[in-house]
Amino acid sequence: MKPAAYIVDDDEAIRDALTWLFRSRHVESRAWPSAEAFLADWRDDLRGCLVLDVRMGGMSGLQLFDLLCERGARLPVIFLSGHGDIPLAVAAVKKGAYDFVEKPFNDNELVDRVISAMGVDAAHQERRAGQASLASRLTQLTPREREVMDRILAGKYNKVIADELNIAMRTVEVHRARIFEKMGVKSAVELAQLLSGKH
Template identity: 70%
Template sequence: MNQALAHIVDDDEAIRDALTWLLRTRNVAARSWDSAEAFLAGWQADFHGCIVLDIRMKEMSGLECFDALLERNNSMPVIFLTGHGDVPMAVSTLKKGAFDFLEKPFDDNALVDVVIRAMEADARRQASQETQATVAGRLAQLTPREQEVMQLVLAGKFNKVIADELNISMRTVEVHRSRVFEKMGVRSAVELAQLLAPGRD
């Protein structure tokens, strides 16, 4: 798995180096990119950490880069840096999910604090997303019929009722039910319900 990194995207080398050094003194691993294009080219879906994004850059701006990242379903928190931001820009990016929006000159410590909070948030998001992916993976292993039966089981129906609704025998329902429990890694309908509850299908 990719290590958690603060990705610094800025076309000003002085800023990149200063931020990298600043973060490393606080034990935050960082990697810098000299343009939005370079970052997008190197970006991978399993990157973790956060993104510190300058808005004013040659060629592609930070805003365009942000939109491109949204397109790709990037999950890392994005912290904007800007020397001449305006209110609508800040509001728009935050409403689109940016983590923070800082104006230069900014307090070094404040920036690092924000980066650390962002990376913590990403770690939490990642953890919950991984368990969710595990569940999704198991669900995908179910045959169509098993999924049908599972839905009815989750509706709290008796095997007898399920058998009627699907026009099959009770024994068949039992077999599917058993397979569902096995594939989903649970031992009862209650556990199944809890596994699937925080995000129905």
Template identity: 80%
Template sequence: MIGTAFIVDDDEAIRDALTWLFKSRQVACREWDSAEAFLADWQKSMRGCLVLDVRMDDMSGPELFDHLAERGSQLPVIFLSGHGDIPLAVAAVKKGAFDFVEKPFNDNELVDRVIQALAFNASQQKRHEGQATLASHLAQITPREREVMERILDGKYNKVIADELNIAMRTVEVHRARIFEKMGVKSAVELAQLLSGLK
């Protein structure tokens, strides 16, 4: 199994029950007794999913969720709620919570969802690695090259680009070659496809 289930709940009985439940299905887990404690330990590199109680003292589950979102957390979150607060559940799901389940929950269903969340996180991870690679390539592009690149993506001829930037065509060609090299592509078409997902 890839990733760990991170249990955050101020009720020790619940934590123990969840830990036992997860262990029984070979799902690795760790536990925290407060949102603050988890936030203190949280690192962007964490892989897994969060099983998060809604109602807790001081910082609530949704509050922790928001804080993590601000910090760029990619962890899928499964909320556990003990009282049927629909607006809360709807708000959480709309903000991207992976799931929102009511207590008492069905043990098997919960673990199934956790496993799905772990798989989701793993696949999301790969996507982000790709984006990171892309970003690191983009970071190597100098400002001038960026200007040229934008115009290449507009399908403009080197001649036109040279004209717009008031430089020689040869210079554009050099920039163009450098851009392709730095971005790891072989043609303008590949470059366009590589960057098509961005702004």
């Protein structure tokens, strides 16, 4: 899936104009005439940037944005607004919208912002990939291994862990080795750094 600008606007003239504009700057784009239509095609692995009209028939751009936020989408969003409503713009940006531009907009400036947003998304994407890989490694730990890991991260000695779990020290050692192996680290310090903040 190539990164692209995803346009959602109920005004066909605007959609066409944006499509041509993006094409002229060699930015991939697709357009939908309504939030509902976009949602039908939405997948959580879309990459790039959303360009949303705030005011549309049916679901508004803001409602779509809220919905996508709830679903955990992290696609940067640029709102297009036809009527200077500051509280709306401020609220959108505070919620995490990437930008909010008024119509009529300067063509080149809009594309610049879209490209900038796509760059941000690409950067975030890398971090998300790392976190997903980490999460997948975590899930392949058995419950028992996780109990042991928690205690390792608490800085406890194998002996103490063994007492707490009522098992032999040797068993803790085995779990410990498996944890390191599954998590792809070779010391408790690396494990702590890998999981700092999470868990």
